[in-house]
Amino acid sequence: MADFDRGYFVGAFRRMAATAEEHRDEWTKLDGDIGDGDHGINMSIGFREVVKQLDALPDDTDVAGLFKLVGMTLLRKVGGASGPLYGSFFMKAGAEVAGQSEVSFDDLRRMLRAGVDSIQQRGKAELGDKTMLDSYLPGLDVLEAADAADPQAALTAFVDRMRQGSDDTIPLVAKKGRAMRLGERSVGHRDPGSQSSWMLMNCLLDELKG
Numbered sequence: 761m762a763d764f765d766r767g768y769f770v771g772a773f774r775r776m777a778a779t780a781e782e783h784r785d786e787w788t789k790l791d792g793d794i795g796d797g798d799h800g801i802n803m804s805i806g807f808r809e810v811v812k813q814l815d816a817l818p819d820d821t822d823v824a825g826l827f828k829l830v831g832m833t834l835l836r837k838v839g840g841a842s843g844p845l846y847g848s849f850f851m852k853a854g855a856e857v858a859g860q861s862e863v864s865f866d867d868l869r870r871m872l873r874a875g876v877d878s879i880q881q882r883g884k885a886e887l888g889d890k891t892m893l894d895s896y897l898p899g900l901d902v903l904e905a906a907d908a909a910d911p912q913a914a915l916t917a918f919v920d921r922m923r924q925g926s927d928d929t930i931p932l933v934a935k936k937g938r939a940m941r942l943g944e945r946s947v948g949h950r951d952p953g954s955q956s957s958w959m960l961m962n963c964l965l966d967e968l969k970g
């Protein structure tokens with residue numbers, strides 16, 4: 761059984777920061793196609809601040825505290841719709857394991873579900889609205905159905921399904937956010953949040969692989 765301790769999550773968050781940096785222009789381009797073209801920039805600004813927080817992380821910060829810190833940092837620093845969504849995602853995920861020094865794989869699944877529930881509550885989007893939920897929701901179903909005895913295989917299936925869900929946003933008409941105003945003209949473009957979502961969740965897998 762893998763240990764999902766504080767060190768694991770710090771490593772995963774550092775990978776997320778590197779991913780946000782690496783894909784900044786790509787995410788901005790996607791958002792430029794159907795939104796206001798700031799998604800990559802916003803996420804990179806947010807995660808640069810996350811790295812600063814990680815570099816100065818107090819020794820007594822547990823997993824829940826770490827997630828709260830990351831969530832609040834993104835909420836504070838990431839502009840546009842993504843800040844509140846990603847911020848509440850990580851804050852709610854962390855609140856699921858308050859007081860625990862280590863987190864089991866089942867805990868991790870619970871955390872991710874709680875985080876996605878909060879995205880859904882805040883964004884009021886449904887599956888098929890061409891949002892990040894189109895990658896998260898089908899991905900989580902796969903994650904929850906996976907065999908807990910093999911977290912790496914389960915996270916692989918999770919991320920693969922999220923990536924497919926992002927691909928599936930391309931032919932959709934946007935029903936939420938700025939892209940909604942484009943109507944049919946949003947067809948043929950990938951939702952940027954669905955792309956950043958699976959790439960960030962892929963960092964959980966990469967950190968597990970080491």
Ligand SMILES: [Mg+2]
Nearest residue numbers: 795796798799
């Ligand atoms: Mg935007």
